[in-house]
Amino acid sequence: MxxxxxxxxxxxxxxxxxxxxxxxxxxxxxxxxxxxxxxxxxxxxxxxxxxxxxxxxxxxxxxxxxxxxxxxxxxxxxxxxxxxxxxxxxxxxxxxxxxxxxxxxxxxxxxxxxxxxxxxxxxPQQARVTLVMGADSRLNDLCAIYERHGLRHVRSYYQMRLEMKAPPPAPTLPEGITVRTFVKGQDDRAVFEALDEAFQDHYGHISGQFEVFEHHMLNGPLSDFSMWYLAMAGDQIAGMCLCSKYIPEDRELGWIEDLAVRRPYRKQGLGLALLQIAFGEFYRRGYRKVGLGVDAQNLTGALRLYERAGMRPERTWLRYELVLREGEELATQTLTAY
Incomplete structure (x- = not known):
């Protein structure tokens, strides 16, 4: 010590x-x-x-x-x-x-x-290596400790919330898209691969491991497969909305764990439709507020989508980083053309 x-x-x-x-x-x-x-x-x-x-x-x-x-x-x-x-x-x-x-x-x-x-x-020898730590923006003392040890604030994330006083609007799906719920044991690997592909356009993304997804999501006690919505284009997953029953800090808050749309299916209204499907089911089950997390500078415009759906920032989470070694950045930093 x-x-x-x-x-x-x-x-x-x-x-x-x-x-x-x-x-x-x-x-x-x-x-x-x-x-x-x-x-x-x-x-x-x-x-x-x-x-x-x-x-x-x-x-x-x-x-x-x-x-x-x-x-x-x-x-x-x-x-x-x-x-x-x-x-x-x-x-x-x-x-x-x-x-x-x-x-x-x-x-x-x-x-x-x-x-x-x-x-x-x-x-890898040429790679940039970092230590990442986070803090609720209200925890000024904790942020000061990070900064005292050389970490710097590099990104902010919002917890977005929707308050529902009436049933949300009915969704309108893009032509050729159908929605069904996830089937465990059948869709496991396909959902992981589609989610990992879609998140390649998110800041800081590094391709994940199926075993970690399986541990936290497929075997997670709060995952609600009856509200894991898969948007299908034929037999291909075009997008998904994966919901949890709640989060530990608020059992009355319906939670959207992941919303993802693959590149070929973006800018067609699919993300909004998936949100509205989830909102509607949460409302039907008695929830009157729904939340999710988002990068405040999201590269794909997700923040604008959530605001268009009626969500507003509730709190802010700060990301701090310490560079342990400079080098080639292997994580996503910017959105490449497509």
Missing amino acids: GANLMSLLSPERLQTRALSLADAALVETFLNLCSQHDLGEDWCEAGDLKRDWQQPSFSIAESTHALFAGEQLVAYADLWDMQPSYVRAFGNLAVHPTWRGRGIEDHLMTWLIETSKRNLARA
């Missing part, structure tokens, strides 16, 4: 302890406590973190870091960098509200930065 941190905390004494799967519930409770203090909402549901820790290729021992005061968990950080190109790691940290401002945040940031440098040896 280092003498510097220990001297900052004197006379208290903190200990590091390796975590195991059995600690998932403890960390979930801790993260929800921090989130309730900061934002008035839970960070996750029971079982979420345990599922995350069981993601393919994730090592609890190598990618988590926890500080304890006796039996009390007072600080936690984790690092997600299993994507095979290894050009980007995602970090998170949390400190118990009563233990903040004593140097623990700097200790966690140092651990995240130093641990993320393992990617320098795993990424």
Whole structure:
């Protein structure tokens, strides 16, 4: 842990302890406590973190870091960098509200930065390598910690919401397009491939792994396959709208996890039609608000689409990056002509 941190905390004494799967519930409770203090909402549901820790290729021992005061968990950080190109790691940290401002945040940031440098040896030699961290825009102290360690704000994301006081407009599908729901065991790979292809036009995209999609989406407890809508052009997936039952911070908010339209089928009204299908079904089920996330500078114009559908920004999420090595950018940065 280092003498510097220990001297900052004197006379208290903190200990590091390796975590195991059995600690998932403890960390979930801790993260929800921090989130309730900061934002008035839970960070996750029971079982979420345990599922995350069981993601393919994730090592609890190598990618988590926890500080304890006796039996009390007072600080936690984790690092997600299993994507095979290894050009980007995602970090998170949390400190118990009563233990903040004593140097623990700097200790966690140092651990995240130093641990993320393992990617320098795993990424292609010519590739740019970064550490990415995020924060709700209301968390000014957390943003200041990032900036103190050299991270810079590179992108903003909105949580968009629609409030429905009446049934939404009926959708109008483009000619030749039909919509059906997802069939698990039949559509799994085709949906992953179409989604990955469509998202190649999104800032920061790096082609994903089917195993990760399977773990988080196909086996995710909040995924609602009865509201996974596939827009079909014959036997080809033209677009999709994949919905979840809700998100942990608001069980009354119907959630659209992914909306994607493949290039040949864009600018024909398909995205709006898929949104309206989802809005209508959420309304029928008793939801009166629907949300989704979007890049505020989305390359394909998704923000304008959501605004046209009646959605408005509810909150902002900030993306920070630290460049660990300059080089060729392998993630999508701009939209190529088509």
